[in-house]
Amino acid sequence: MKVFAETERLILREILPTDVDGMFELDSDSEVHRYxxxxxxSTKDQSMEMINFIRQQYIDNGIGRWAIIDKNTNAFIGWSGLKFVTDLTNNHKNYYDLGYRLIKRYWRQGIATEAAVASLGYAFDELNAGEVYAMADCDNEGSNKILTNIGLKFIEKFYDDGVEINWYKIEKEEFKKLKSAISYKIIH
Known part of the structure; x- marks a missing residue:
């Protein structure tokens, strides 16, 4: 098992087939999927397909979403991290996308923010990315707030499958200037 980063409360590691129960709890919740x-x-087989898809991204692109694990309990909280997007999205292609998704009982505890900052640190410190993008449904107040709080700048709105989406970006130099209060360390 590869660990990519740690924060005070969290371990960010590769998603494993043994995470299927946590992934099912996460992705079977209609509130999690609201936006x-x-x-x-509706089945654990679907969750396993998602795990296999993410693990293939590790092979194909050297990066993919990571499991968020509580350091104290070893509980699966959800996922965060980067995805290298090769499909055209909002006139962009071949870019790093920041994302996160948490099991509902972990919402509003700062976990997504903490994991997202560590993910950005990995993008800029380890991958030497020049910029990272993110997107959120315009109506998803929580996610939009997280993205702006960690320094991403709103660029524009666009439509994806008829849904209005906010498009964000942060550049390496902007991230370095922030000197975030959330500590993280990258694991080599």
Whole structure:
């Protein structure tokens, strides 16, 4: 198992097949999927397909979403991290996308913010990315707030499958200037 980063409370590691129960709890919740197209999964097989898809991204692109693990309890909280997007999205292609998704009982505890900052640190410190993008449904107040709080700048709105989406970006130099109060360390 590869660990990519740690924060005070969290371990960010590769998603493993043994995470299937946590992934199912996460992605079968209709509230979690409220701003994700309202398509929650209904079987653990679907969750395993998602795990396999993410693990293939590790192989194909050297990066993919990571499991968020509570250091104290070893509980699966959700996922965060980077995805290298090769498909055209809002006139962009071949870019790093920041994302996160948490099991509902972990919402509003600063976990997504903490994991997202560590993910950005990894993007800029380890991958030497020049910029990272993110997007959120315009109506998803929580996610939009997280993105702006960690320094991403709103660029524009666009439509994806008929849904209005906010498009964000942060550049390496902007991130370095922030000197975030959330400490993280990158694991080599």
């Amino acid at each position: 994700l197209g309202n398509k929650p999964v």
